[in-house]
Amino acid sequence: EYGLGSKASVEGDVYSYGILLLEMITGRRPTDQMFNGGLSLHKSAVMALPDQVIEIADPRLLGDDIDGSNSSRIQRSDTAHADGLKECLNSMVRIGVACSLEPPQDRMSISDVIHELQSIKARSLQ
Template sequence: MIAHVGDFGLAKFLLRPTNSKESSSIGIRGTIGYTPPEYGLGSEVSTKGDVYSYGILLLEMITGKRPTNSVFEGGLNLHNYASMALPDGVMEIVDPKLLNNVDEVLGNHNGRLANKIKECLISMVKVGVACSMELPQERWDISKAISELHLVRDIILGARI
């Protein structure tokens, strides 16, 4: 369960050499739903764009819904869908496949562990939402996102249970 983001299609640039021995991107191809909004407005490729794509990927993994899902119409998108669920509605948007083994935990009436699982899922959705903010300057740096996800991992592995 370790995601490695290798290519959202954004590495496919049409390059045009310039006289100053630099290259500029004159056309960016990206994967619909993962490309940050600013790229459609002509902004330069940046690490903030990569963070956006990562946030969308994380939300997709948690919800089981692609950003191009037909339920996302009329201004609703995966980011807004997840954001509106925070914090109390997160369990309603989590992909049921992620909760298959949780039923056993809940069946054992282990409320403390069930609460830790819920806390982890809420934290992961928060990270996904913080990384996929519409404005680049409002997005977390990837180092902050990774720190938060390490905390989640520690909880899941029992380091803080």
């Protein structure tokens, strides 16, 4: 957003955080060649929610990817761990999407982001 000439603002910082979060989860930059023709990092994340988030996740987040398919690796792991991982990734992608919404006033507040991240951490440590 700042790269497009926007002035610095809290909403712009939240947008940047959301895009950074999506970049870390997917391993892709907003300028990746796959994002053309109206597709963006934000839109691809929206389309993946809630059932395909594992498919857009960077395989390095999930450990060694034996056969190239994130979902098959998750299916091979124990059910409780797989469900927890899917829930965590879904929650993180939802935060990234909510932070990068247009228009800026629709974005998640940073205090809500912190609260959600603390909730995700608490759930994952159970």
